[in-house]
Amino acid sequence: MPVPVLRVEPKSFCYDYFALGLTMTSARLRDAMSLPPENVHYIDVDCSNCPEGVQAMTYKVLEIRAFANPLDRERTGPGTFIDVETPAGPTFVWKRETSGPHAPTPRIAWREDFLAPAPLFQVPGTNWTLATEALAERVTRAGITDVMFLDVRNNGMRAGMLPKRP
Numbered sequence: 315m316p317v318p319v320l321r322v323e324p325k326s327f328c329y330d331y332f333a334l335g336l337t338m339t340s341a342r343l344r345d346a347m348s349l350p351p352e353n354v355h356y357i358d359v360d361c362s363n364c365p366e367g368v369q370a371m372t373y374k375v376l377e378i379r380a381f382a383n384p385l386d387r388e389r390t391g392p393g394t395f396i397d398v399e400t401p402a403g404p405t406f407v408w409k410r411e412t413s414g415p416h417a418p419t420p421r422i423a424w425r426e427d428f429l430a431p432a433p434l435f436q437v438p439g440t441n442w443t444l445a446t447e448a449l450a451e452r453v454t455r456a457g458i459t460d461v462m463f464l465d466v467r468n469n470g471m472r473a474g475m476l477p478k479r480p
Contacts, residue, residue: 407439
């Protein structure tokens with residue numbers, strides 16, 4: 315991949331995380347996440363045409379190398395499942411049915427036995443990037459406020475998204 319070139323005009327631009335086709339991370343965020351090289355790869359970014367403050371952020375592209383599927387195939391749906399091979403081994407991709415006013419509401423159920431393979435990982439076939447609670451705590455403790463973590467195991471109600479099977 316050629317070195318991406320970032321051109322930012324405002325001197326006040328100082329985000330630790332942003333995505334413009336590529337996911338950019340600051341040195342401060344990378345330090346807070348402290349992810350091992352087997353889980354992520356960082357690609358240098360040319361910021362030489364940016365103001366000094368932007369150059370000081372030392373942006374790099376984040377490429378996640380850890381994959382896992384926390385979905386419970388039996389309880390997630392409706393939709394179809396496609397078996398795929400990932401660097402982490404075989405898994406599946408869930409393809410939702412077409413959405414629309416008459417389409418059924420999709421159900422997302424998480425595997426109860428799921429263990430994250432890394433502090434930060436992607437779900438194959440989606441644009442979902444998931445983080446462990448420990449990683450979210452490290453980033454939050456570092457004072458980074460432009461990264462938002464959402465507890466995907468809960469829909470905002472006190473109970474989980476789907477009750478456990480009897």
